[in-house]
Amino acid sequence: MKKNRSFLNGLIIILGFSIVIIGIITYLQQSENNEQTEGPATEQGNQNGLDEDEDGESQEKSELPMWHVDGEFELPIAGAAGYASVGQSLLEEPEPGSKILQELSPGTPFEIRGEAGGYWLVRSDSFKGWIENRFAFINLPDVVPSIIYNHTNSYDSLFQSSHVDIPELTGEPLNPMIGFNERLQKEEFIMPILYQSAKKVFHAQQLALQNGDSLVIYETFRPRELQLLVNDSLKQLAEENEEVKKGINDKPWSMTWFINMKVSNHQRGAAIDLSLAEVEEITDQTIGDFKTFRVEKYTEYTMHTPLHELSRESAIFDRPIASADREGWKDLTINSKMTEPSLKLQEYMVEAGFNPLASEWWHFNDVDALENLDTEAGSGEFYIKETFNSVPLWKDLTLTQE
Known part of the structure; x- marks a missing residue:
């Protein structure tokens, strides 16, 4: 309709x-x-x-x-897929000093079974116990299925610079993160993000839906190895192509504003790349014992550059500013080429608690999460390829304590 x-x-x-x-x-x-x-x-x-x-x-x-x-999401967290973003102790009870059952390595997948305070009850085929959830990722499609997900790095990477293809990147399946999702009973992309950041994404989607829009998420977690590949490939292209070099190095910009040479917030699980779509048809769907929205038809808005166009053209401000600066960016001059939809996307994300990145209209950071984890944040030296999850059931709305 x-x-x-x-x-x-x-x-x-x-x-x-x-x-x-x-x-x-x-x-x-x-x-x-x-x-x-x-x-x-x-x-x-x-x-x-x-x-x-x-x-x-x-x-x-x-x-x-x-x-x-x-709830804090469209679906309960019980039965959703999760991942350890750092090495974590699996505890017998949800409290400090509890007996350690085993150590989980970064990237370990599990199913979330319940929550008590700042802990999750998690399980897999080989373990069951409690972990601190502030360090953990949750799979966004498992809890906010109304969002449109399109992890292009799974099948056809969009990375370009000054509209020039980047060798080894553009059009390649750089990091396949897709498979049959038992919880949703369909093929779906895997989109891990810090639990505390996921709540903000849900808020942003609520704001978008209320205005006839929907978020279109392209990337959340990006492995460190892929980050380095993008960095090396872009650097090599810039050395060979003067136009590309100018597009990323003209002052006040530099290459690091378009691909972080160090550990990025994508590796930490506190960054998200996304666009915005106009909803043309929306219905409801049943997942397990619960109902939620499903966007049936939509048209993605045109922004001032394609997503993952790594050059100064994609900037939203006239100059850089530290990504952790909560207020300073509000005083900067907006790029005159920004489209109304890109400004609207920024409005939704900022109201939900994210900070924009000066150089990329599609990239937003959760500064609160970064400050919460500080030096304990992960470095993303792992890949995520699978989900352990199950359909959400009413009887599993349990173990939730403050």
């Missing part, structure tokens, strides 16, 4: 309010039923359609499928 933009905006807002109202009514009914009990508290369900609280008393299951209106 293709609608004009004003009608679509109104439809999305009305639908959103309706969902919230229905969710609130459902939540209040659940709360009334559960007043004398605590909700489902184990990973095991009951066969008679009832769940039991910790005292063994039965409670009626909510009407399914349901909207996850009171």
Whole structure:
């Protein structure tokens, strides 16, 4: 159903309010039923359609499928795929000083089963225990499936400089991160990002949907080895092509503004490359026991350069500024060639808590996460190729404590 933009905006807002109202009514009914009990508290369900609280008393299951209106994402984190971004201790209990069951190496995949304070209960085929979640990645499609995902580095890299193809990069499958997603029951890209950053991405998507738009995410985590390959390939091309060299080195810019020669925020899990699309058709979908939005038809906006065009043309300001500067960028002069959609994308991301990168309209950093991890942040010296996950079930809304 293709609608004009004003009608679509109104439809999305009305639908959103309706969902919230229905969710609130459902939540209040659940709360009334559960007043004398605590909700489902184990990973095991009951066969008679009832769940039991910790005292063994039965409670009626909510009407399914349901909207996850009171969560931090579109879907619960229980059953979502996660990854260790640094070496982490797997603990017996969710508390400091707990017995260490084993050490997880950076990049270790697992399934998230629950949350208690700052810890996740995680498991794989070979282990189960608790880890600190502030160091961990979560797979974005598993918790925000309404976003449009397009990891072009999986199949056809977009990297260019001054609109010149970069040897060994452009058009190549540099880092395949795609496979059948058991949770979503379809082929989907893998998009790992720090847990604390993922919450901000969800906020940005909510803002976009309310205005008839959707985020289009191209890249989150980028392995260190790929970062170095991009750096080396661009440097070699610049040495051979004067136009490319000028495009990345004309003052006040330099090559490091377009590809970080050191550990980048992509390796740390606190950076995201994305664009924006106008939604033409949106419906709902059922995933496990939950309902969420699905963007059926969309048109990606035209920005002032293609995404991953590594040159000064892609800059959003007239000069560089430290990516961690929370306020200084607001006083800079905007690139006169920026399109309205790129400014709108920046508005969504900044309101959600991200900082823009002066040299790339598509790149945003989570400075809060970087400051939270500081020198303990990861370096991305691993690849992510698989997901351990499962469909989200109502009975698994458990182990959530402050």
